[in-house]
Amino acid sequence: MEAKNMKRRDFIKSGGLALSTFAIPFSIMDFFTESNKKNNMNNQQKFDAIIIGGSYAGLSAAMALGRSTRNTLVIDNGKPCNRQTPHSHNFLTQDGQTPKEIATLGKAQVAQYPTISFHDGLATKGTKTTDGFEVTTQSGKVFTSKKLIFATGIADEMPDIEGFAECWGISVIHCPYCHGYEYRKQKTALMANGETAFHMIPLIHNLTDQLIVLTQGKADFSEEQWQKIKAHKVEVIEKEITAVKHQKGHIEKVVFKDGTTLELDAMYAAIPFKQHTDIPQALGCEMTEQGYIQVDDFQKTNIAGVYACGDNATRMRSVANAVYQGSVAGAMLNGELSHEIF
Numbered sequence: 001m002e003a004k005n006m007k008r009r010d011f012i013k014s015g016g017l018a019l020s021t022f023a024i025p026f027s028i029m030d031f032f033t034e035s036n037k038k039n040n041m042n043n044q045q046k047f048d049a050i051i052i053g054g055s056y057a058g059l060s061a062a063m064a065l066g067r068s069t070r071n072t073l074v075i076d077n078g079k080p081c082n083r084q085t086p087h088s089h090n091f092l093t094q095d096g097q098t099p100k101e102i103a104t105l106g107k108a109q110v111a112q113y114p115t116i117s118f119h120d121g122l123a124t125k126g127t128k129t130t131d132g133f134e135v136t137t138q139s140g141k142v143f144t145s146k147k148l149i150f151a152t153g154i155a156d157e158m159p160d161i162e163g164f165a166e167c168w169g170i171s172v173i174h175c176p177y178c179h180g181y182e183y184r185k186q187k188t189a190l191m192a193n194g195e196t197a198f199h200m201i202p203l204i205h206n207l208t209d210q211l212i213v214l215t216q217g218k219a220d221f222s223e224e225q226w227q228k229i230k231a232h233k234v235e236v237i238e239k240e241i242t243a244v245k246h247q248k249g250h251i252e253k254v255v256f257k258d259g260t261t262l263e264l265d266a267m268y269a270a271i272p273f274k275q276h277t278d279i280p281q282a283l284g285c286e287m288t289e290q291g292y293i294q295v296d297d298f299q300k301t302n303i304a305g306v307y308a309c310g311d312n313a314t315r316m317r318s319v320a321n322a323v324y325q326g327s328v329a330g331a332m333l334n335g336e337l338s339h340e341i342f
């Protein structure tokens with residue numbers, strides 16, 4: 001272990017891990033990460049693994065690979081899906097931290113392992129080579145590796161409703177486990193229809209009985225679903241929303257097409273998404289009907305040597321699940337390499 005890395009580890013450990021890491025100015029952490037990156041990038045351009053995406057799933061995979069002494073490059077362009085959320089919840093030990101605090105701590109811990117390198121930038125191309133993969137970045141850098149992990153997340157597609165995007169992750173939310181507790185017992189809308197809406201209604205109703213469903217047009221519920229909705233006094237409004245009025249992302253009311261308004265404290269919304277990158281498809285990775293990268297229980301795709309983890313490969317969208325899947329992908333990749341070499 002280089003002296004530089006030992007010093008950094010001692011520094012982080014001194015005075016308690018969480019406290020000291022959050023107390024370290026970013027510039028110092030950047031220095032450590034930067035020097036670690038430079039040490040590795042100069043000596044090593046062919047990697048055991050390249051991880052595209054360096055948020056929770058990617059960093060978790062990198063942790064497993066760093067601890068397995070695998071030369072690993074993490075390529076990330078710094079746009080995690082939760083970046084607008086003021087506080088992240090429901091991830092043990094980090095409940096209520098900002099998304100950035102969690103990622104910064106994760107990156108600092110991963111950067112302690114000398115075989116991990118980081119590259120800031122967008123991966124734009126990935127091709128199969130005779131003995132692995134080649135990844136090209138937007139800046140024209142080309143890196144090669146034996147194996148590949150996609151931890152690229154997904155991009156939420158904002159509806160064409162004025163003010164919606166500004167409120168996303170603040171008071172317009174997607175998940176009762178992540179943000180529902182903070183809005184419990186408050187006047188809450190659910191912008192969704194059909195089966196998706198009916199799946200969400202009981203979950204939200206558990207947290208607030210002031211629930212109004214906004215179906216954005218004619219409601220699509222079965223007779224049985226209607227009966228339950230009415231029995232629980234959940235109001236359904238079938239009018240179209242044209243605007244979300246807010247103060248710095250905190251919703252005040254929605255405006256309907258007919259000019260009427262509805263005052264609210266929060267609104268859940270089920271919105272579509274797309275993959276951040278089509279590199280997996282270009283390599284031949286199969287996708288699910290819902291648009292996720294198809295993986296098995298070990299995060300393996302159908303393409304040998306290619307793994308996917310986190311939001312890009314699962315409906316179970318949470319930091320905890322991304323960390324879990326990343327850890328599995330890293331371990332499985334290392335297992336595959338170990339057996340190939342042994």
Ligand SMILES: Cc1cc2nc3c(=O)[nH]c(=O)nc-3n(C[C@H](O)[C@H](O)[C@H](O)COP(=O)(O)OP(=O)(O)OC[C@H]3O[C@@H](n4cnc5c(N)ncnc54)[C@H](O)[C@@H]3O)c2cc1C
Pocket residue numbers: 052053054055056057058075076077078079080081082083084085087088089090091121122123124151152153154156168169170174178179276277309310311312316317318319320322
């Ligand atoms: C608004 C919002 C709030 C949320 N709040 C919570 C919460 O409170 N608690 C909770 O548990 N979960 C929450 N979630 C879910 C959680 O944020 C995600 O499950 C988690 O971020 C998934 O991690 P990931 O690493 O798979 O993807 P992401 O965190 O989205 O990261 C993907 C990374 O890959 C990078 N990337 C993508 N393509 C490329 C490329 N081609 N080249 C280089 N880099 C690339 C991106 O820039 C990004 O850094 C929230 C989600 C949203 C949208």
